[in-house]
Amino acid sequence: MTDFTPTERTQVHRLPKRGAYDRETVYRILDEGLVCHVGFVADGKPVVIPTGYGRKGETLYIHGSTASRMFRALSKGADVCVTVTLVDGLVLARSAFHHSMNYRSVVIFGQATLLEDPAAKREALQVFTEHVAPGRWEEIRQPSVKELQATTVLAIPLQEVSAKVRTGPAIDDEEDYALSVWAGVLPLDLAPQTPLPDERLPQGIAVPEYVRSYSRKAR
């Protein structure tokens, strides 16, 4: 896979060593995340809306409601910026100044295309479902024709894309290492808790393996 080519707006200027343009890094972040933040311009002003998404190959899919501002703007081909951020840990340095966070983020610039073909929409809905819970699509009731019509899907090509990654320990000023203050990294993880079965679940239906051993890592 060839790397993304940095553009004026995807080139990481601040702390350039944190920038990454290879598809493996970008796709791994996108595949681990659950929510993206979609930025668009409405009446000349910025709007940022969180929403679910899915990726297949070189395309990111998002849902939209026909009635929403976001959908109205994006389905007409307005410019969009989609950002996915994973928080990996707190970097607790010896000085306030050097406190930081370990994180991985991806920023995508482009324009969305409205999917109209029912088969393409159906495939995108499969991508959404499998993004959240791999294996689930085959178990559930798949979308009816009416549901497909009621769902609007936007496709955003992964072309103008960059990632930014911070890992590792705090970097303190040399003279601060002697201070008697705890320093280190507190890793954070979006961790699954105990599943809550639906109250109307018929008896004898076990929690599926993909829920019991749920993890966003290494997807």
Added chain:
Amino acid sequence: MTDFTPTERTQVHRLPKRGAYDRETVYRILDEGLVCHVGFVADGKPVVIPTGYGRKGETLYIHGSTASRMFRALSKGADVCVTVTLVDGLVLARSAFHHSMNYRSVVIFGQATLLEDPAAKREALQVFTEHVAPGRWEEIRQPSVKELQATTVLAIPLQEVSAKVRTGPAIDDEEDYALSVWAGVLPLDLAPQTPLPDERLPQGIAVPEYVRSYSRKAR
């Protein structure tokens, strides 16, 4: 505390019962979150950048670098949209169509003000530090005059603000409740893992209580 007054762009039109405008709900989400997504317009196009933040009273503070596109745009009073999203769980319904997520989000519209007064900047840095780890400010080396000068802080008033919250179980179509598929909610939590002490930490410095029992909840 009086509620936020919905405006044309903060009124939640889609699924209006998910909208919330009371300060307690909004502040709780902001105080639990670690990263916000800052949206602004550059050359007529949307840009969304993740960054840390802190809140004090009716003001949200973000860091900026003088050299960054974001800082250059925002410090001149450009319109900004700041969004904070917490993912609380996967809502695994019996049909693909009714899959959802439990989440809480806040969207803030406004304009940023550049803090110039050193005392105000210093207070904002305290807010940042205490937002990440309450109690830490008093333990660490606080910012020098030079560090204060190198830090740019933007203040965004919490005036045009709304929250959106989804909680609870999957809502399935009545005829789908008979299906033999597991359904329920898988709660997710940004959970602290084992702290990683810095390699250059002097012996005998214990992990502080606020790190050992770290939680983003009930702040």
